[in-house]
Amino acid sequence: MRGFLRPLFGRRARLRWIHLILGGALAMPYVLVGTVVVGPLTGSDADFSSIVVQLASFAVGLPLAAVTSLFPLTRPLESAAVRWLCGVDADLLADGPARGRAAKSRTAAWFTLHLGLGGIIAGMSLALPPFAAVLIVLPFASELRDPRFGLPAVFEHAWALALAPVAGVASLLALAACAAGAGVLLARWAPALLGPTPEDRLAAAEARAADLAVRNRLARELHDSVGHALSAVTLQASAARRVLDADPEFVREALTAIEETTRRTVGELDAVLGVLRDGDAPGTAPAPTLAADLDGLLRRTRAAGATVTATIGAPLAALPPVLSREAYRIVQEGLTNALKHTGAGVTVTVRAALCAGHLEITVENPVAASARTRPGGGHGLTGIEARVRLLGGTVRAGPADGSWRLRVRLPVTHPSAAPGPPSGPRHPPEERP
Template structure:
């Protein structure tokens, strides 16, 4: 029975004196401290109106008048955008509000500012009351509890009319002190619970905050998709080229009388250069992802080779390519040039996987507003399937996505015995995806 009573007492007193209660009481005292500058300004305004001796007068009219002036001043100052992140940080640390329930960043919209104003005014208003009670009630309660034991204190209290003039009042004084402390703890707990309940409402994300967060996630997803295409085109092409070159070299070495050792040497050199170039590109893309893992935003910054590196790509792609160019491709804008390079790379990968060592023709024509590229290769069998590798990426779909993001278009299909990939890219990006 005694154990049950002890547990019941602990359960009842924990909301008033537990660890969370002390943190929330600290949050209220912080609100009281924030109210003080506004309250002092309020005393300057109200003092002359009621003929107060000084701003520290014990006049109740001055105290409550200054309090009434301080709250509107606090509300106006809370309209500044940076008030919300500061309030959110305090609420998360001291009120025990879940992190996901509160908004991040300054209050940009007027709806968010008005909500923040309501929260800040409520925080400093309740904080000022609880702070005042915390300063006044503990000394009063302590005096009541020691009153029966202190003749000097009893003598000073005899001038105060009331129940203490009687014996029963003196005997109940310690109980009154305890009740005063419990009342203070109860008021603080009630005010803290109200703030904790209203925090998600007043400091939570507004519809504009949710829209901005959705736009950030969409932008991040778009960048990640671009990085995925970069990896697919770069690594996929390199693996296809290396596989073909290694297979050709192995067949030469496995022959009974290997004679063309120069071809083997060239194949191994091509493998070395292709893998070295691909590792550099892979490091560049993974560097962007590592920066994101360090809680830095993923950016859509330009990375990767452009058409200036096309000769190197064609020289080590593992298949013979006949290139014809109309115009100076060096003047192609960098975003378009970078995406065009990747499209050529993916086209060569498809040619390697489905045409074997058959030669490829590539024609690039630079007009005044458009870059047109056509790639053709004989088909060893059927046309390429949309999914070119088990578990791999969709290369032709990636080509179409790159062209669409630039405001252009791409077509791929069988033309007689040939497989043809045709791409038209405007020199000024309309889609904005290559930035």
């Protein structure tokens, strides 16, 4: 018995019944508007006294409902109601407003169907229970059989009176069956009418791609800034420990460089994490550029025990901000790789020059015999390739003449780097101490 009643009166069936009654409630304003149209045409003073007038008003109101379903909030609200009351998986429904003719047509069809079935089930839910209650108690309440109540003559027979409670219970079961069946139909048709269209899927894919691009950019920033800082601080601390008693002045410089490196990296880390926090504005720490911090980057690298020679043949202050920022990260990663894979005593040569409208960057260091590569490789070169690709440049990295050489060529006039200085002859080189 329980297995028979659960599809009719179970929790899911009750929630879907509520969903239908809500549709009937939403249909009432449209039905009232329909009576304003139908009443004068039929010449009826009591518009709700005739079932024909009621059905005609209902038929006039549904097209009005289809028109109002074009409001942007209709599909999100209907999808939420279907998800919670009809038990439809959220992945099968679209959350955003309907855009495009196909999506709007489907939303209009769904809204009309919901209000149409809801109006019918809501009307039955109002009318049938009182009628069924009268049938159930009719054999036991003689006053209800008074001719003044206008009962059908068939109830004057004993057999009809005896079957009245059965008919009352059957009518309630029929109402529950109609409501359950309508709820199942709506739940089955909801994914087709409220589900995402190809345009919705394309927009969602573009949003995911944009979010992934932002996350990848933040990951590169974290890798380059924090990775460089950790490598430099580790080597600076190691070098200071080895000469702690012999060279206090070097130890003092190393500790100063560690303090400066960590303070700057904390500021960059706060700026990046600010973007990741929901509802939080990005940090205020400025992004480092070649013009603003190349000398500081070289000084902190030398404090780790490396010998760095820099030859600059480009007007760093005139470079576009985007190009200067990305070039800084490329130089930083090149120095980090030299420290990480070669050691504190490495000699690194950094060159930057303008040539034929391109900024050419070269970071070169000897290949140590004891250099080791981490299992699976790191992400430094991958990040450099991603930065160079976004700017429309080229990158080459690998052994060359007994050294490890990183060579990057970036267009100064690339759209991502504009506005920039006009292309021209190579700028006279400048030695950075």
